[in-house]
Amino acid sequence: MAVEDTKRKDTARAGAAGPRKLDRRDVLKGLSTVPALGLFGYAWSRQRRYQQAKLEEAAPQAAPGALQEINVALLGAGAQGQVLTDAMLRIPGLRFRAVCDVWTEYNQKRVVNQMRKFKHEVNAYEDYREMLDKEKALDAVVIATPDFWHSQHAVDCLKAGKHVYCEKEMSNTLEGARAMVAAARDTGKLLQIGHQRRSNPRYLHCYKRLLGEAKLLGRIVTINGQWNRALTPDLGAPDRYAIPDARLKQYGFRDMRQFRNWRWYRGLGGGPIVDLGSHQIDIYSWFLGANPTAVTARGGNLYHDPVTHEWYDTAMVVYDYDTPLGPAMGYYQTQTTNGSQGYFENFMGDQGTLLISESDVHGAKLYRDTNAPAWDTWVQRGFIAAPKVQEVKEKADTAVTDVRESVSPDEHKVPIVMRDPVHQPHLQNFFDAVRGKATLNCPSEEAYATAVAVLKVNEAIEAKSRLAFAPEDFKI
Amino acid sequence: MEDATLARWPMIAITTLRVFVGWHFLYEGIAKLTSPSWSAAGYLKQARGPFAALFKGLAAQPNLLANADLITMWGLTIVGILLILGLFTRLASLGGIGFIVLFYLCNPPFVGYFYSIPTEGSYLIVNKNLVELGALVVVLVTGTGRFAGLDRIVHGLVGRRPRLSA
Numbered sequence: 315m316a317v318e319d320t321k322r323k324d325t326a327r328a329g330a331a332g333p334r335k336l337d338r339r340d341v342l343k344g345l346s347t348v349p350a351l352g353l354f355g356y357a358w359s360r361q362r363r364y365q366q367a368k369l370e371e372a373a374p375q376a377a378p379g380a381l382q383e384i385n386v387a388l389l390g391a392g393a394q395g396q397v398l399t400d401a402m403l404r405i406p407g408l409r410f411r412a413v414c415d416v417w418t419e420y421n422q423k424r425v426v427n428q429m430r431k432f433k434h435e436v437n438a439y440e441d442y443r444e445m446l447d448k449e450k451a452l453d454a455v456v457i458a459t460p461d462f463w464h465s466q467h468a469v470d471c472l473k474a475g476k477h478v479y480c481e482k483e484m485s486n487t488l489e490g491a492r493a494m495v496a497a498a499r500d501t502g503k504l505l506q507i508g509h510q511r512r513s514n515p516r517y518l519h520c521y522k523r524l525l526g527e528a529k530l531l532g533r534i535v536t537i538n539g540q541w542n543r544a545l546t547p548d549l550g551a552p553d554r555y556a557i558p559d560a561r562l563k564q565y566g567f568r569d570m571r572q573f574r575n576w577r578w579y580r581g582l583g584g585g586p587i588v589d590l591g592s593h594q595i596d597i598y599s600w601f602l603g604a605n606p607t608a609v610t611a612r613g614g615n616l617y618h619d620p621v622t623h624e625w626y627d628t629a630m631v632v633y634d635y636d637t638p639l640g641p642a643m644g645y646y647q648t649q650t651t652n653g654s655q656g657y658f659e660n661f662m663g664d665q666g667t668l669l670i671s672e673s674d675v676h677g678a679k680l681y682r683d684t685n686a687p688a689w690d691t692w693v694q695r696g697f698i699a700a701p702k703v704q705e706v707k708e709k710a711d712t713a714v715t716d717v718r719e720s721v722s723p724d725e726h727k728v729p730i731v732m733r734d735p736v737h738q739p740h741l742q743n744f745f746d747a748v749r750g751k752a753t754l755n756c757p758s759e760e761a762y763a764t765a766v767a768v769l770k771v772n773e774a775i776e777a778k779s780r781l782a783f784a785p786e787d788f789k790i
Numbered sequence: 791m792e793d794a795t796l797a798r799w800p801m802i803a804i805t806t807l808r809v810f811v812g813w814h815f816l817y818e819g820i821a822k823l824t825s826p827s828w829s830a831a832g833y834l835k836q837a838r839g840p841f842a843a844l845f846k847g848l849a850a851q852p853n854l855l856a857n858a859d860l861i862t863m864w865g866l867t868i869v870g871i872l873l874i875l876g877l878f879t880r881l882a883s884l885g886g887i888g889f890i891v892l893f894y895l896c897n898p899p900f901v902g903y904f905y906s907i908p909t910e911g912s913y914l915i916v917n918k919n920l921v922e923l924g925a926l927v928v929v930l931v932t933g934t935g936r937f938a939g940l941d942r943i944v945h946g947l948v949g950r951r952p953r954l955s956a
Contacts, residue, residue: 336946344876344943350809351874354816362824400852404829428852733832 381407382749385451387476389442389467390459391415391425394481398458398508399425401738403432405745410434411452414445416565417573420555440561442467446474454748456741457481460576461583462566465490468505469497477504479744482596483588483768484761486581491765495758495790504747506754507761509596510740516678516730517597519697520670524728525601528692530680531663534637537598537644538660541590544653548622549574578623585625586648587613587771593672594659596764598633598644601661606633606644606767608782611774617651627651631771667723672736678728689726698726763788801937808929808939809874811922815886816870822863829859839898865889873929876939883930890923 386408388395392415402408410429413436415422422438429436439445446452455471457464457480465485471478478498484507485491498505511517524530548571556570566582567573577583584592599605613629628649635642658671665686670678680698682689693700701724746752766788774781796804822828830849837845848854866889872882899913911918935941 336943340942340946343938344940344946346938347805347809347874347876348940350813351871354813354874358817358820403852431853431856735831 383407383409384745384748385409385411385449385453387412387414387445387449387452387455388425389414389445389455389457389471390463390481391421392417392458395421395425395456395458397735398456398479398481398737398741399428401735401741402456403429404734404738405742407749408745410436412437412439412445412449414439414442416440416561417555417557419557420551443470446470446476452476454479454745461486461588462490462576462581465493468494472497472501472503472505475501475503477744477748479506479508479741481508482761482764483584483592484758484765486584486588486769488766488769491758491762492790495762498758504744504754505758506740506744506747507756507758508737508740509593509756509761509764510737511593511597511672512600512755512760513740513743514672514732514736515739516672516728516732517670519730520668520678520728521601523697524668524680524692528689528697530666530682530686530689530692530698531661531668532665532683532686533639534602534661534663535640535642536662537602537642537646538662539594539598539644539646539658540655541586541594541648541657542653542655543586543590543648543650545651575622578618578625580624583625584769585629585772586627586650587629587631588768590648590657591629591631591646591771592764592768594657595631595633595644595646595768596761597659597670598635598646599764599767600760601659602635602637602642602644604635604637604642605763605785605788606783607636608634608780609767609770609774610780611771612778613771613775616649626772626775629771629775631774633767670728674732678730680726680728681723682726683723693726696729699729701726759790762790796932801932801934804928804932805876805934805938807925808876808879808934811886811925811929812870812873812875812882814870814922815866815873815889819863819865819867819870822859823867828863829855830862831855833896834858837896839895839900841895845896862889876935876941877944879933879935879939879941880930883926886926887923887930890919890926894919894923 384407386402388399388410391399391413395415402410411434413422413425413429415425415438418438418440422440426436426438437445437449439448454477455467457467457471457478459467459481461483462485464480464483465487468478468480468484472494480494484494494505551570551574557573559569562569562573567576572579572582577585577589583589609631611629611631613626613631615623615626616628618627628651629647631646633644633646635644656671656673656675658669658673658676661668661670664683666683667681668678669676669681680689682701689698689701692698740755743752743755747754766783770781770783834845834849834855837849848858865885869882869886869889872878873886894917899915899917901914933941936945
């Protein structure tokens with residue numbers, strides 16, 4: 315057969331070793347797949363044009379082409395500063411100019427080196443005032459220093475004309491927090507506080523779509539939430555990186571141990587209820603649309619030595635709320651001796667339950683209560699996933715069944731997958747606001763209300779009694 | 791040589807397969823290169839299976855991650871171009887197989903493991919990664935670049951040089 319003959323010719327040619335001629339057929343066959351690359355180029359250019367058109371459609375005000383570059387400094391390059399840096403390095407349109415940290419021997423070097431690897435030529439500073447004096451081109455400062463420094467740092471940065479993203483808790487004192495709100499108002503600069511769940515797509519979807527538009531929970535009556543954290547050791551620091559005593563004292567620390575574990579100490583941090591609880595108690599108020607009217611709390615050093623851990627290692631809190639739909643109560647616990655079941659917030663309404671967490675372990679799930687209207691519309695609209703019907707185990711004949719037991723509700727997953735670092739959307743929101751393309755998701759007034767609710771817990775534990783809030787406590 | 795033992799139509803079919811796989815690699819690479827914020831971190835953090843700790847550890851170290859991102863983006867692009875052109879086909883196939891083995895091991899559809907991100911299909915042990923890996927093995931052992939691809943020209947040019955031993 316002709317095909318067979320051709321094959322043999324090909325075979326002989328291709329298989330031949332040693333000297334041979336490159337003929338026209340070789341060249342043609344050799345180049346035969348090159349047009350595929352051309353076809354790819356054509357398809358890709360069409361795809362690029364399509365994507366570009368979609369982008370422009372989505373952001374009509376966006377300047378075509380380049381993003382307005384924002385000059386950023388990091389103030390506080392510890393563990394949280396590192397987390398924020400990792401997230402910011404993924405955000406386009408930022409130019410890091412400076413890093414300031416008093417631990418010049420270690421933290422400052424680490425973050426400066428990292429930024430230089432990502433082609434950001436940053437200047438390093440120990441004193442933030444020197445940074446503000448010298449770095450005139452800065453647009454924004456991201457603050458991740460210990461809580462007791464937040465107020466002074468944020469106020470001075472705002473007064474120097476910089477927009478500020480400050481980690482939560484906005485301050486360890488309400489006076490400090492008030493000064494920050496006032497400075498933001500006086501200067502007209504932006505002050506975003508790092509309650510990053512407020513920008514998390516999962517939380518925003520639940521707030522806007524499930525609670526706002528679809529009202530799937532009905533009326534929220536109770537909340538329970540927790541952050542259980544396993545024992546964490548003394549962070550320690552190698553002697554060769556120790557900060558000289560004089561510098562430690564200058565910045566408000568007794569010694570290296572206190573510097574490393576400042577969250578355990580009164581006057582520096584606020585204890586676990588502030589470090590952990592603040593994020594979630596913020597969500598209680600946000601989702602309920604109301605600040606608490608009273609707080610009852612118990613807590614103490616059940617495990618740790620109060621000499622090293624000045625703040626309570628355990629707190630159990632009950633808030634009263636008067637929401638637009640009626641009264642509600644929220645329970646919250648945090649403990650630092652066992653990390654079981656991690657952290658979540660569980661909102662229970664008369665039509666359904668929302669279990670939500672920043673952690674992917676829990677994600678977000680909705681449970682439809684039996685008396686709620688069907689949720690088929692919301693499944694079809696993609697608000698929630700189709701239900702996983704709860705398994706009903708057959709009970710043994712001898713088991714005593716409570717005839718009043720409610721039927722287990724169906725579980726619907728919330729179909730929002732968060733692939734970015736959890737702080738990235740909140741930082742993105744801040745930088746979008748700096749560019750004038752968004753409003754802050756957690757402006758200082760909102761964070762102030764949360765600080766009022768959270769800092770009161772430590773007072774209530776101290777007082778061993780129920781403390782009431784007046785509505786004006788949250789206003790500023 | 792084993793690459794010349796197949797009949798013409800099977801070779802055309804395998805060449806087409808090579809171009810398809812190359813196209814896929816090239817677009818995976820280019821899409822990542824042109825995305826301003828792409829990183830392998832998301833994928834690595836979702837790692838399941840016996841090697842999960844290794845992949846998650848990689849995601850947790852920014853310096854290593856930056857290298858992994860670069861290698862993935864450029865590696866996929868280069869392998870894709872070489873496969874489409876049929877240039878250094880065997881080397882490109884091996885490179886592609888290397889990438890796919892890593893992708894496969896990061897989230898293997900083994901019994902008892904599940905992928906937390908919803909996927910578009912249902913897989914048990916064999917998934918599309920493994921099928922693409924199989925396709926590359928076929929490309930590797932048949933050396934289709936010398937049938938239809940720049941390897942044919944390169945081979946011809948190199949082959950024309952007088953050999954020292956001759």
